[in-house]
Amino acid sequence: MTKPAQPPAMQHWIDAADALLPDMIELRRAIHAEPEIGLHNPMTTAKAKAALAGLPLEYSEGPSTTGFVATLRGPSNGRTVLLRGDMDALPMDEDTGLDFSSTINGAMHACGHDTHVAMLVAAARALCAQRERLAGTVQFMFQPGEEGWHGARYMLDDGLINPVPDAAYALHITPNVPSGVFAGKPGPLLAAADRIELTIKGKGGHASQPHDAVDPIPVACEMVTALQAMMTRRVPAFDPAVLTIAHIKAGSTNNVIPETAFIEGTIRSFSEKSRDIAREGLKRVVEHVCAAHLCEADLNIIPGFPVTLCDERAVSLARRTTKALFGEEGWFEMPHPMMGAEDFSYVLQKAPGAMMFLGASPEGGDWRTCCALHSNRMVLDERVMARGAALHCAIAETFLAGGFET
Numbered sequence: 072m073t074k075p076a077q078p079p080a081m082q083h084w085i086d087a088a089d090a091l092l093p094d095m096i097e098l099r100r101a102i103h104a105e106p107e108i109g110l111h112n113p114m115t116t117a118k119a120k121a122a123l124a125g126l127p128l129e130y131s132e133g134p135s136t137t138g139f140v141a142t143l144r145g146p147s148n149g150r151t152v153l154l155r156g157d158m159d160a161l162p163m164d165e166d167t168g169l170d171f172s173s174t175i176n177g178a179m180h181a182c183g184h185d186t187h188v189a190m191l192v193a194a195a196r197a198l199c200a201q202r203e204r205l206a207g208t209v210q211f212m213f214q215p216g217e218e219g220w221h222g223a224r225y226m227l228d229d230g231l232i233n234p235v236p237d238a239a240y241a242l243h244i245t246p247n248v249p250s251g252v253f254a255g256k257p258g259p260l261l262a263a264a265d266r267i268e269l270t271i272k273g274k275g276g277h278a279s280q281p282h283d284a285v286d287p288i289p290v291a292c293e294m295v296t297a298l299q300a301m302m303t304r305r306v307p308a309f310d311p312a313v314l315t316i317a318h319i320k321a322g323s324t325n326n327v328i329p330e331t332a333f334i335e336g337t338i339r340s341f342s343e344k345s346r347d348i349a350r351e352g353l354k355r356v357v358e359h360v361c362a363a364h365l366c367e368a369d370l371n372i373i374p375g376f377p378v379t380l381c382d383e384r385a386v387s388l389a390r391r392t393t394k395a396l397f398g399e400e401g402w403f404e405m406p407h408p409m410m411g412a413e414d415f416s417y418v419l420q421k422a423p424g425a426m427m428f429l430g431a432s433p434e435g436g437d438w439r440t441c442c443a444l445h446s447n448r449m450v451l452d453e454r455v456m457a458r459g460a461a462l463h464c465a466i467a468e469t470f471l472a473g474g475f476e477t
Contacts, residue, residue: 081396087197088461095456099189100171106160106178110136110216115158122192126199133229138214140231145205152470153210153236156191157184157217166447181449183244194463207471223414239424241415246441248430250452253393255427256405257383262339264375264412272367275330287332290364301352312340312349339410379416382423384475392465431455
């Protein structure tokens, strides 16, 4: 990958990361072959710690997860910056055909967290090797349980991120951005995500005599359309939210009216205001549609990750640092947020910071059409990990030297 001429102050991080790329690839592939799901990723934790062995790091661990924070203290006691890499995989089978494909049935690193660990380990090694450059402290957060398990929240609750850093950064790899390009934006980057579980209870009976039953199926159908009407009329167009019903289950055969119908879905939003509007509207629609049809409702709204809000100052520093490392073409300003969700949002509720995407479209592929994150056929350009590790290091050094205004 061709690199533009660099200011001397940044070139050392590119050189260090390039030298560590073979180790990053080896570690990434080892983690990829043995993916782990949820809050407990002991094999991944062991691999990361083995790669960090011998470094001047202090470790913090807690009871709720196998995650850990490794802390590097520079020669002066100044600011603290956190760099995060998530570790867990997805519950799905892999169909990439890679030589290092998953050996664990029903588990795959389809969201790139294997690369996140490898990049964070490399950044820790590079920063330890040049510790004298650091005017403060770096916390390396190795976090399991991002894929819906609230791992970041558990690590915060366990007191592993202590003290709360002055800034926090995370990178997320993606095949759907040009390879080697970083993408980000200030403000909302990713949505809040809440889960909907609803059971509608009627009265079962024979399909030929619906008047003697209370059929929950047409109530469920009416509920879906009523919810969409509610969302378009109650949620402001310039503070959007999405409510999707993605799963309906009812009945067992053609001539039986079931007693219950089950509905499952999600709410995505970019502010607490629109999130509350959607939640309250959902409750009203469920209550009154069910009442109109003599049904009962058991509604459960399961809170998910909050909005991922990126601090404008933190994004500005990341943008400037990226361009200093890789030129103007190294940064892409995202025009709008995405409806996905991320539990790094819990960290950003405690400390100002930002998450950025790193493009890793496979060589020879089209980043606009290649298999996306969470695909069973998702593959990545591993070479971009050197850029990710270099940016981790450069952001840490730059922030510790002068804060967001550097």
